[in-house]
Amino acid sequence: MAAASWGVLYAAVEVTWAVTGTTVQWKEHSAYAPGVQLFLAALALLAGGACLAGTRTLADLGRVAVATALTTALPVFVVGMNGLPIHFVTMTTLSGIESTTGLAQVLLNTAGVALLLLVGLSHRRRLRGDCPRCGRPHAGASDGPLAHPAASRAPGRTRVAVYLLMCGLLPWAGAKTIWTLGGNALGVAGDDWQRTTSVGASGPSKATASAGIDVTVLAAMVGIFLLLGLLYVWGQVFPRWTLFLSGRRVPRLLPLIPAWLTGIPLTMYGAVLTVMAPLMAVGVLPEIKPSPPFTSGSGITWFVEFGGLAFGGLGIGLIVAARSYAARTRPVCSSALEVTQPE
Known part of the structure; x- marks a missing residue:
């Protein structure tokens, strides 16, 4: 409905x-x-x-x-x-x-x-022929009580895969951090980067930049926090530092919805950038003309590739982690458990 x-x-x-x-x-x-x-x-x-x-x-x-x-x-x-x-x-x-x-x-x-x-x-x-609610075959209605599995962390292979995908953020975040701190990278001077990005920037953006943290890197760190929650037990049971929520079960869709809804578009965006940069480098696609703070086409091409690795890695990582989280936390109708109980 x-x-x-x-x-x-x-x-x-x-x-x-x-x-x-x-x-x-x-x-x-x-x-x-x-x-x-x-x-x-x-x-x-x-x-x-x-x-x-x-x-x-x-x-x-x-x-x-x-x-x-x-x-x-x-x-x-x-x-x-x-x-x-x-x-x-x-x-x-x-x-x-x-x-x-x-x-x-x-x-x-x-x-x-x-x-x-x-x-x-x-x-x-x-x-x-399965239950549309829990996905398990069982007789009876599908609106009864649900049984939730015990909290568990993701399998080792899943964790390793997600960590490797997270490494795609390093070149992109590294370049932005260097510029924010006033250094030079990819032919871009830190002073020029700060001058260009400060135009129209909000107060919080300027505050984080003054601390040497690019605001988009900070947003990526939020994505990493979500990733870790999907991989470990504290993403299923509220930890102690959540005060009044401590020990309560985390609503299953609370991390899954943002993970799926940001992971899918990030993966698409990252895939486009990752493919586009090599095609520009070999001349199949026209090279992007440099504009401040960039001084060369090659610098822009490299940064496009860095962005593709970052966004694609984070997006795919979210999808992989969310898939594991969904499988580990999927509740089952109590009637389905009764069917599988030995006589």
């Missing part, structure tokens, strides 16, 4: 924007065309209707139709939430919102992706 309501709301907003000619920012210098907005409205209605139909008993053709609608709509809205990390950084650093409608569009897409993923997972479980 929530996904169907989202589809109606999304369609109403898109049609209103298209009819009134409201500018909805897509990228820095481009906006959604009215035709695209109307297409997205129709797709949202189709996806919402499929979600509503997926809760009923359907024939084979109906199941295929629901699955097709969800698999068609989901990638489109995933692309639409690509700007979520950028908006997150600008809001947390109090740098201001560049486009209110652009932010609203990203949030609408993000909400849709979360709901469609949950409905798609439930639909897939129904097709396999």
Whole structure:
């Protein structure tokens, strides 16, 4: 029902924007065309209707139709939430919102992706004959009490993989830290970097810079904190330093939702940058013309590659860690445990 309501709301907003000619920012210098907005409205209605139909008993053709609608709509809205990390950084650093409608569009897409993923997972479980709630086969209703597994840390292989992916942040964060501290890297002087980035910067951004910490590096550290919570026990049970919450079970979706919703767009963004930089280096793509504080095209190319490794590594790391966390914390209906108990 929530996904169907989202589809109606999304369609109403898109049609209103298209009819009134409201500018909805897509990228820095481009906006959604009215035709695209109307297409997205129709797709949202189709996806919402499929979600509503997926809760009923359907024939084979109906199941295929629901699955097709969800698999068609989901990638489109995933692309639409690509700007979520950028908006997150600008809001947390109090740098201001560049486009209110652009932010609203990203949030609408993000909400849709979360709901469609949950409905798609439930639909897939129904097709396999499993409980749509816990994913385990059992008789009886699926609205009874849930049994939660004991807290545990991620397997060693998962932790090693995530640590290696986190290392992708080092070149990007290292270069930015050098510039913030006044040093030179990639042909960029620290003074020039500070002078350029201080224009229009917020108070918190200037405060962290004065301490030698770039604000975007600080935002990446928040991502690392989330990663560690997904890997270790304190991400499942509130630790002592959380005071009144200490010892309580962490709501399962509390870390999973931000991990999935930031991990997916970060992975996409990082993949584009990682591929784009080598293509620019060999001349397949035109080299980006240097602009202050950069003094050479090669410096920009290297920094693009550093950004790809950082964003892609953090994004994939979040997805890998979230997948492990979801498997380790998945609750099971009590009736399913009764089925597996030996006689």
